[in-house]
Amino acid sequence: GAVVSQHPSRVICKSGTSVKIECRSLDFQATTMFWYRQFPKQSLMLMATSNEGSKATYEQGVEKDKFLINHASLTLSTLTVTSAHPEDSSFYICSAPRTRANYGYTFGSGTRLTVV
Amino acid sequence: DAKTTQPPSMDCAEGRAANLPCNHSTISGNEYVYWYRQIHSQGPQYIIHGLKNNETNEMASLIITEDRKSSTLILPHATLRDTAVYYCIVSLNTGTASKLTFGTGTRLQVTL
Numbered sequence: 001g002a003v004v005s006q007h008p009s010r011v012i013c014k015s016g017t018s019v020k021i022e023c024r025s026l027d028f029q030a031t032t033m034f035w036y037r038q039f040p041k042q043s044l045m046l047m048a049t050s051n052e053g054s055k056a057t058y059e060q061g062v063e064k065d066k067f068l069i070n071h072a073s074l075t076l077s078t079l080t081v082t083s084a085h086p087e088d089s090s091f092y093i094c095s096a097p098r099t100r101a102n103y104g105y106t107f108g109s110g111t112r113l114t115v116v
Numbered sequence: 117d118a119k120t121t122q123p124p125s126m127d128c129a130e131g132r133a134a135n136l137p138c139n140h141s142t143i144s145g146n147e148y149v150y151w152y153r154q155i156h157s158q159g160p161q162y163i164i165h166g167l168k169n170n171e172t173n174e175m176a177s178l179i180i181t182e183d184r185k186s187s188t189l190i191l192p193h194a195t196l197r198d199t200a201v202y203y204c205i206v207s208l209n210t211g212t213a214s215k216l217t218f219g220t221g222t223r224l225q226v227t228l
Contacts, residue, residue, distance in 0.1 A: 006159070034215055043203075044160070044218040093159050095216070104150050105216060107159035 002028050002098040006108025013084055013115055021079045021111045023094035030096035033077035034105070035069060038091040050077045084115040120204045125223040128198075134191040136222050138204030141185040147208055149180060150216070151189045153200040160203065160218075163189065194226045 003026040013019050023033060031052045036044040048064075050056040050071035058064045066088075068080040077096075081088055094108040121139040128134040140149065148167050152160040164171055164178045166187070171178045177190040191198055203221040208214045 004159075036218075043220050044154075046215055046217065049215060091157070095159075097214070098162075104152075104162045104165055106162065107152075110157065110159045112157065 002096075002106045004030070004094060004096055004106050004108040006094055006111060008111055009109060010112045011114070013113070015085055015115055016083055018080055018082045019084055019113060021081075021092055021094075021113075023077050023079075023096075023108050025075045025096055028096075028098070029074035030077065031074060032097055033071060034095040035067075035077075035079050036093045036095065038093060038110075044093060048079075081113065084113070086115045089113055089115045120206060120219050122202070122204055122219060122222045124220065125225070127225050127227060128191075128194045130195055130226055130228055131193055134194040134198065134224055134226070136189040136191075136202050136204075136224065137186065138189070139186045140204070140206045143184050143206050147206045149178065149184075149187050150205045150207060151176070151178065152203045152205065152216075153198075154203065154221075155197075155200045163202075194224075196226050196228070198224065199226045200224060 005024045007022050033050045035047045037047050038044045046059050047062045048056045048058045048069050050069045052071045052074050056069035071077040091110050091112050093110045095105045097105050148165050150165040151163040154160045164176050166178045166180050180187045201221040201223050203218050205216050
């Protein structure tokens with residue numbers, strides 16, 4: 001149980017366009033979703049935290065107008081990379097707390113974004 | 117959240133036990149120790165977690181020292197599929213309020 005489905009798994013887009021990444025909790029309600037970014041050979045860096053029905057909280061240095069996060073329902077959170085540039089190319093991963101206490105977090109399978 | 121220190125890489129022969137250490141000397145009394153692993157180009161996978169007592173599940177065992185300043189993840193019989201980056205994370209277990217801060221992890225290479 002506690003599966004997060006992330007789509008797309010891989011996307012290539014042109015510079016200046018926008019890309020939307022979706023994360024759905026399939027068998028539980030995710031009131032909170034964490035969004036991470038991972039560059040090659042580096043660790044995961046938390047970008048923002050989204051909460052259902054309220055504004056997302058962004059980590060220091062992350063542009064909220066560039067990385068739009070929407071958490072409109074208890075099962076869906078989206079990250080939109082607006083006006084993408086090559087430096088936004090990265091592996092984006094979402095994560096939600098498991099509903100059962102003490103069971104940690106479940107992660108999506110990740111989205112490889114390449115901006116050309 | 118307390119910071120963790122892990123060796124950058126380790127090798128293990130297939131079929132042998134892999135023991136991955138983690139130092140978390142600044143851990144506070146209500147912080148849990150979590151272990152996750154990330155296989156190349158996939159999202160992290162939960163392995164195990166604990167507070168004070170040693171824990172075991174179908175994937176691994178977690179040994180936490182009495183002073184809680186370090187822990188060891190044990191994969192009893194490593195296979196090639198266990199090759200991954202293993203992350204040790206300490207975090208408050210307060211559900212939605214907690215966020216996980218990833219360090220650099222240990223890259224475990226399991227070889228024939």
